[in-house]
Amino acid sequence: MSATVTGFLTDSTLCIGCKACEVACKEWNGLSADGLNWTGNSYDNTGSVSYGTWRHVKFVEGQPKPGLGGNAAQHFSWEFSSDVCKHCEVAGCLEVCPTGAIVRTEFGGVFIQPDVCNGCGYCTVSCPFGVVQRDPDDGRAFKCTFCYDRQKVGLQPACAQACPTESIKFGPLARLQVDAKERMKELRSRGMHDAQLYDPQDSSVEGIHALFIVRGDPRQYNLPPKPEVPTIYQKAGWRGAAVAAGILAIGSILAFLGSPKQ
């Protein structure tokens, strides 16, 4: 575990919505196509990250205003942001995987070992970002591998490699965190005051390895304001289970003690 912890910094202020990252990811990882469905939600034809889409470009289209010049730049916004597995510091999927298939790699990424995963689907309901999903044909869960195979040989992930505008930056996480803050300062100095860095460190997820710079409220990019690792609910749950077990055990013994022999 001597390797440096790496990360993504996806800067939507640089994204041109070309979907090169989606294509590169699919080609490198041999993922199937999503079909030629047109969602009607701006230029998005994928909807969200899924078992077969590990990079997904979101098209956040502001509402055009009625009247002359309603589509002018000062009235209209059109943001793109390439979504990906967040590779959480405390990852719900990794915590609860019952087979140990989901591991943390030496690069700090969260990786599902496909030969160990048995497809129980519990990671699906444990991911606060809705990333992991079970492939209905294959039966196992899949998500972004952080291009573990490429990182192993010193290459950067396919999406970052293919990104033509360096909107997807890849590098040591600690450096990217500094870069992100500097980029925020730069954007502010240029008058882009709605730019935000998305890195939920004050939640139980305790930070993510795929940082995002987005314009406007992160919620319009489906980035939750307070993602929580579901393990935080377990204590209360097991307390309830203990009460249930107590009622069951003591109740059945008392019920028989209080009744005549059959």
Place this chain on the structure above:
Amino acid sequence: MIDPLQRPSPEYTDWSRENRLFEIRREAQEKGRVLTPGVRPPGAPFPVASPETGYYGIPLLKQAPWTWEIPTYFFVGGATGSAAMIGAAARWTGRDLELARDCRYVAAVGAIVSSALLIGDLGRPARFLAMLRVFKRQSPMSVGAWTLFGFGTFSTAAALAEWVNGRFDSAPVRIAGNVAEALSALLGLPLASYTGVLIGASVVPVWNHSVETLPIHFGMTGLNSAVSILELMGHHSRALSMLGMGASTVEILEGAHIEGRKNPVLEPLKRGTSGFLTRLGGALSGPVPLALRLTAAFTTGRRARKLCRIAAACSIAGSMLTRIGWLRAGQASVKDARLPLQI
């Protein structure tokens, strides 16, 4: 001005496409939106990504991929785990040895059915073995898989010992059977209710907002259905009746607790198909069997037996419906894109 509803001239032959336009227009007029992807006629709401709607209202969370096997397993596991405990209690107190014998068989059959259901969900038998690679305390799924594995082993051993003992009376087999029975009862306790922790400790809002009470809810409906299965097998005793009534009473409290909570996250428990199912399940495992069992307690003979059997059938149906309802409530909760975004 052209009347949009006017039909084209007879020379126009591509009627299917023209009719499709009328269809879209009608749908937009009636519902205010057209659900066909990509088709947005004038007048239909424009798709919006905003802090109020999230990303075009697309749910952030993913649906649990489980099909009918899982709610059925929740039901079977709950019933058999409780049956093992009831059987052990009947033997330890020496009150009902015949019941104890049947409980061993119910537990063993239930454990085998449970494993079959889980394997059905995973797709291949070998995949279940992957569950036994590691034990993770922080994973309710891992704890549950190991509990079921242990429960299956001990309850099957106890049932085998019972079967052997019925033919040749042998002290070592009897002792081994009793030890296995005690262990299966011990593991039956978590087996009956861990499924509540399993879904409660998840990111699905309606589940994790009920995490404290879900295990009690599932445990009590499980106990009620175990009592009911044993009653339908022909065991009628005051102890079983009392257990059933106790479980129903806790269920009534649980139902009152859910109905009394005013939280938009709990909407799926009160509205739609999931709300109907959880409420019907709650009624069938709480007030209905309690009333029937109370009436049976004050009647005698065949009518009392009949009432007991109806109560038993209600409780079993209630336990199953409760689990289907809760899983559907989870689906409805995930579909609500606003919840995880705190809109």
